[in-house]
Amino acid sequence: MESNDLKGKRVLVTGGTKGIGKAIADELAQAGAAVITSARTKSAEGTHHFIAADLTKADQVLALANEIENTFGGIDILINNVGGLTTPGGGHSTLTDAHWQQELDLNLISAIRLDRILLPKMIEQKSGVIIHISSxxxxxxxxxxxxxxxxxxxALNSYSKALATELADKGVRVLTVSPGATKTEPMIRFLNDYSTSAGITPEEGMKQLMAQTGGIPIGRMAEPVEVAQLVHFLVSPSAAYLTGSIYAIDGGSLPVVS
Structure with a gap:
């Protein structure tokens, strides 16, 4: 990828202070973009323009969009990265209505709200890219x-595909990136908690989890920067003909053709 191919582009990365989000923010900044990050709380390591926001709350989504409009006049690239696994395992009997709503608010509705409020400006300027970070x-x-x-x-995958089809003739591209096991703090924490509860080592826990999914043919977890590099390509001019697709970055772990 060219090191300056995003010069002049305004980018918002939600959940952009840690893990995959931070790697994406850093990668796109290195490519010349003016990067804005959002999260509930600011990280001490952040070097990009930061706006605090809990995107599960409609009023804070609106406040975030208003600050972006007033400070930057809009954005050109939106990376909907905020999300995560916040509910217990154990199957249907362990999940309450509140659990279901919590997961949908974080992983689906937050992206829908932000897209809806930022899209009019993209459509007006007849250009823009939206990336949904799925799984x-x-x-x-x-x-x-x-x-x-x-x-x-x-549900996010389905929404992203529908939105891409709607916006294809309006100059706005919509794509989905689906990471597999990635070496982030939440993933390491999840592995440690899982292993502790099972009375096994983290290495054994990783093997058990991977056995359920068929393993990772490449033999390791992804590094956050590898996901960021894929996102960089997808938002760049080199990917101008791509929209509506889901890109798995999983080391070959998904046992499916599509």
């Missing part, structure tokens, strides 16, 4: 570990 769980749910999360990501 391979959206295509391969593990009932005992991530049922509500997987369902919310599957």
């Amino acid at each position: 391979v769980a959206g295509k391969q749910a593990l009932w005992n570990l991530n049922m509500a999360y997987a369902v919310s990501k599957a």
